[in-house]
Amino acid sequence: MSDNSSKKAKAKAESKGLRTKDSRLEAIKVKYQGSREALKRSEEKYRQVVELAINVGIIITQEGRIVFVNDAFAEESGYTKEAFLEKLDPFSFIHPDDRAMVAERNLERLQGQRPPDIYEFRVYARDGRMIWIQTSNLLITWDRKPATLNFFIDITERKAAEAALKKSEEKYRSLYDASKRAEELYRSLLHASADGVAIYNLSVEIEYVNPSFTRIFGWKSDEILGRRVPKVPEPEKRAARAGIRDILERGLPVHGVETKMIAKNGHRVDVSVSGSRYDDHEGKPAGMLLTIRDISEKKRLEAQFQAAQRMEAMGTLAGGIAHDFNNLLMGVLGNVSLMLLDTEETQPNYERLKYVEQYVNSGSKLTRQLLGFARGGKYEVKPIDLNDLIEQTAVMFGRAKKEIVIHTDFEKGPLIVDVDPTQIEQVLLNLYVNAGHAMPAGGALSLETRRINLHEIDVAPHDIEPGPYVKAAFADTGVGMDEATKQRIFDPFFTTKEMARGTGLGLASAYGIIKNHGGMIHVYSEKGKGSTFSIYLPASAETPAEKRSAQDACPTGTGTILLVDDEEMIIETGRKMLESLGYETIVARSGQEAIERYREDQTRIRMVLLDMIMPEMGGGETFDRIKEIQPDAKVLLCSGYSLSQEAEAILARGCLGFMQKPFNLQQLADRLNAVLGDET
Numbered sequence: 001m002s003d004n005s006s007k008k009a010k011a012k013a014e015s016k017g018l019r020t021k022d023s024r025l026e027a028i029k030v031k032y033q034g035s036r037e038a039l040k041r042s043e044e045k046y047r048q049v050v051e052l053a054i055n056v057g058i059i060i061t062q063e064g065r066i067v068f069v070n071d072a073f074a075e076e077s078g079y080t081k082e083a084f085l086e087k088l089d090p091f092s093f094i095h096p097d098d099r100a101m102v103a104e105r106n107l108e109r110l111q112g113q114r115p116p117d118i119y120e121f122r123v124y125a126r127d128g129r130m131i132w133i134q135t136s137n138l139l140i141t142w143d144r145k146p147a148t149l150n151f152f153i154d155i156t157e158r159k160a161a162e163a164a165l166k167k168s169e170e171k172y173r174s175l176y177d178a179s180k181r182a183e184e185l186y187r188s189l190l191h192a193s194a195d196g197v198a199i200y201n202l203s204v205e206i207e208y209v210n211p212s213f214t215r216i217f218g219w220k221s222d223e224i225l226g227r228r229v230p231k232v233p234e235p236e237k238r239a240a241r242a243g244i245r246d247i248l249e250r251g252l253p254v255h256g257v258e259t260k261m262i263a264k265n266g267h268r269v270d271v272s273v274s275g276s277r278y279d280d281h282e283g284k285p286a287g288m289l290l291t292i293r294d295i296s297e298k299k300r301l302e303a304q305f306q307a308a309q310r311m312e313a314m315g316t317l318a319g320g321i322a323h324d325f326n327n328l329l330m331g332v333l334g335n336v337s338l339m340l341l342d343t344e345e346t347q348p349n350y351e352r353l354k355y356v357e358q359y360v361n362s363g364s365k366l367t368r369q370l371l372g373f374a375r376g377g378k379y380e381v382k383p384i385d386l387n388d389l390i391e392q393t394a395v396m397f398g399r400a401k402k403e404i405v406i407h408t409d410f411e412k413g414p415l416i417v418d419v420d421p422t423q424i425e426q427v428l429l430n431l432y433v434n435a436g437h438a439m440p441a442g443g444a445l446s447l448e449t450r451r452i453n454l455h456e457i458d459v460a461p462h463d464i465e466p467g468p469y470v471k472a473a474f475a476d477t478g479v480g481m482d483e484a485t486k487q488r489i490f491d492p493f494f495t496t497k498e499m500a501r502g503t504g505l506g507l508a509s510a511y512g513i514i515k516n517h518g519g520m521i522h523v524y525s526e527k528g529k530g531s532t533f534s535i536y537l538p539a540s541a542e543t544p545a546e547k548r549s550a551q552d553a554c555p556t557g558t559g560t561i562l563l564v565d566d567e568e569m570i571i572e573t574g575r576k577m578l579e580s581l582g583y584e585t586i587v588a589r590s591g592q593e594a595i596e597r598y599r600e601d602q603t604r605i606r607m608v609l610l611d612m613i614m615p616e617m618g619g620g621e622t623f624d625r626i627k628e629i630q631p632d633a634k635v636l637l638c639s640g641y642s643l644s645q646e647a648e649a650i651l652a653r654g655c656l657g658f659m660q661k662p663f664n665l666q667q668l669a670d671r672l673n674a675v676l677g678d679e680t
Contacts, residue, residue: 057133057152059090060142061106066090067142076154078126095122095130106148109137120155132159196271196292199278202285204228204244216271216294218264230261233268243275247288251277258295270299301461326640327567330662333360334573337665341580360662383542384421385414386470387449393425394447397432403442404435410449415470416544417537419517424537427510431474431533434507438478438531446475451539462520468539469519475532481525489523510535554669556582557676559606563587564594564622565638566614570661574609581669591617595625602630606676607656612639612647620650627654636675 057073059066069084077093091099098121105115118136125131131154138149190197196213198206206224214220217230232240236259246252253276260268275290336357343350387410398406417424435445452471459466481489490511514521518538525531561583563574568589575585586601588594591614598605608626612619619637626633637647637658647658656675659668 057154059084059150059152060140060147061090061150062142062145062147064090067147073152076125076131077123093123095124098122106137109139109148110146130156132156193291196294198290198292199287200290201287202248204248204288207287213292216263216269216292217261230263230269233260233262236260243273244288247275247277248285251285253277261292269294270296324640326661327570329360330640331569331573333357333662333664334577336360338573338576338580341665357664381418381420383416383418383540383544384424385544386417386419386424386472386537387411387415389421389424390428390447390449390472393428393432397429397436401432401436404439405442405444407444407446408448409446411451414544415449415451416540416542417470417517418540418542419537420513423513424517427513427535430507430510431535434533435474435476435478435531438476438480443477443530445477446473448473448475452536454536459520464518464520465538469536470539471534471536473532473534475530477530480527480529480531481523482527486523486525490521554581554666555673555677556669557672558582559676560584560586560601560604561672562594562597562601562605562608564589564591564608564614564619565611566590567611570611577665577668578609580665581672583672590614591619591622591625594622595629598626598633599629602633605633607634607636607672610635610637612637612650613641620646623650623653623655634675636671 056070057076058068058070059073060068066084069081071081074081074084091103094102101119102121105119108115118134120132120134123131123133133152134155135153136151140147140149190208190210193210193212196216197208197210198213199208201207205226205228209219209221209224219229239257240259243254243257247254253274255274257273259271259273261271263269272293272295273290274293275288277285277288280286336353340350340353340357343353391408391410394406394408398404432445439445448471450471450473452469454464454466454469456466490507511521514535514537519536521536522534523531524534561578563571563578563585564587565571565574566589571587571589575587578585586597586605588597594608594610598608610619610622614622619639623635623637626635635655637650637655638661639647639658640661641647651658657671659671663671
């Protein structure tokens with residue numbers, strides 16, 4: 001082949017190769033152009049998808065700035081798209097506390113790491129609202145460059161609901177914890193309560209008891225769970241059942257119902273019961289809770305107080321009766337004394353008058369018993385040796401009751417007490433007589449005396465002062481007493497003797513006399529085992545006075561006596577008695593009249609015989625008014641009552657003495673002579 005041919009062939013081949021290459025390039029160009037168009041169409045389609053997304057905010061960030069934001073996000077945030085695109089820093093919308101976390105996760109994603117795909121953070125809207133958003137992120141190519149596609153869902157409402165739920169849970173948990181603490185505290189309070197507490201189910205069976213319940217009734221918790229205790233005595237059962245029905249069926253609480261319950265040992269316990277129903281968590285009745293207070297001591301003190309009130313009331317009545325009776329006896333005894341003064345022993349009526357005088361004295365002893373019971377039985381208080389008085393009276397009793405053997409065990413040395421000897425003698429004789437009736441067929445009576453110190457705990461129930469006392473005990477081997485008799489033994493007019501064999505005043509007056517002397521009396525007795533009466537009197541440091549011999553004749557006197565009394569019978573009798581003794585008499589029938597008479601005749605009045613109990617102005621005020629007129633005035637008190645606190649107060653203010661009505665002519669003469677005999 002020639003060179004030209006070769007060249008032509010080569011040129012043709014090259015031309016064909018170029019055409020083939022160009023064709024491939026064109027094909028590649030066409031393919032590229034098609035791919036570009038497809039990519040462009042894909043991007044446009046992608047744009048349309050993200051642009052039209054509803055309720056999903058979308059942002060594309062690239063190289064640290066926002067390059068795309070859809071309408072949903074712009075509308076939710078309140079900013080325009082232009083405002084977002086003009087911002088160079090996309091983190092300016094994020095809550096300051098969340099910015100670092102969002103930046104860190106974006107960086108990790110761009111570096112090919114795998115941070116959480118979905119997380120939450122807060123952004124600010126244009127109006128300042130804080131919005132919670134949930135985001136998910138993808139790496140994409142945007143305009144042929146890496147970018148981050150961010151999807152946002154507004155979860156503000158969900159967050160608010162979660163917060164509310166959490167708060168509610170915390171509140172519930174707090175309430176639950178508080179409820180548990182309250183329950184624990186409540187159980188602690190029940191456990192520590194001084195009152196017995198019992199929880200019963202609807203079948204009235206024990207579910208819980210506290211330690212105080214065990215202390216009151218004796219049952220331990222494990223002994224009575226599921227049981228119906230404590231029982232109520234028969235007389236109270238109906239009321240107890242009605243109370244339980246009110247609580248369990250009607251839901252009515254009970255408060256402070258006093259009743260009796262039977263303890264484990266069978267003893268009846270006085271209790272005060274309060275109770276209410278309790279419900280379960282569904283509000284349905286579940287059982288009842290009872291609070292049981294032991295009021296045995298309260299009942300004992302109430303009974304003691306009521307007995308004291310009864311004694312006080314009866315004492316007031318007895319004192320009033322004795323006062324009026326003594327005034328009557330004063331009239332009788334005074335006139336009898338005057339008649340005896342003018343009657344010779346050989347005259348027929350002399351013996352009858354002596355009998356009348358004797359009967360009046362017997363009546364006076366009865367009023368002394370009444371006044372002793374009334375706790376007003378002191379006449380003349382002086383120091384005496386109780387050993388001597390007990391020994392003397394015991395000898396007299398022994399002579400009358402030879403079938404009773406008397407044993408003595410006296411404390412050595414004198415046992416001095418400040419008492420009215422006559423009244424204490426009456427107490428002793430009453431105790432001897434009581435012992436004699438308890439031993440009708442004979443027996444033994446043991447007498448014992450001791451010095452003793454009583455402390456606050458010993459005297460508190462008896463309303464007396466602690467300190468040194470003299471104790472005298474009288475123990476017999478008689479029939480003894482049951483509890484019911486022992487409870488009433490000091491009641492006035494109570495007697496176990498047959499009608500007409502006793503007044504029932506002996507021990508009642510003994511009780512009153514001892515109490516009036518600041519002491520107490522105690523009895524211990526068992527049926528068939530005898531009785532022991534113990535009296536306690538305050539010890540004294542005084543020395544007994546020497547005994548005076550009785551005078552046979554009535555001493556007379558001279559001068560003027562002012563006789564003050566509101567009873568006409570006493571005025572008339574007293575005037576005649578004073579005049580028979582040689583005294584001139586001025587009478588006053590009231591306190592006011594006495595003051596007037598004394599003011600008029602104070603220079604010649606030697607002494608005032610003053611009644612203590614008068615209407616309008618009593619003896620105390622009259623005495624004080626007379627003393628204002630003449631500080632050296634001599635006044636002698638008289639009363640149908642015995643020596644009382646009021647009389648003692650008048651004596652302490654300078655009164656010279658006290659005379660108990662009724663008194664006879666001899667007694668009046670002796671007292672006047674004692675007061676006026678030393679005057680020249």
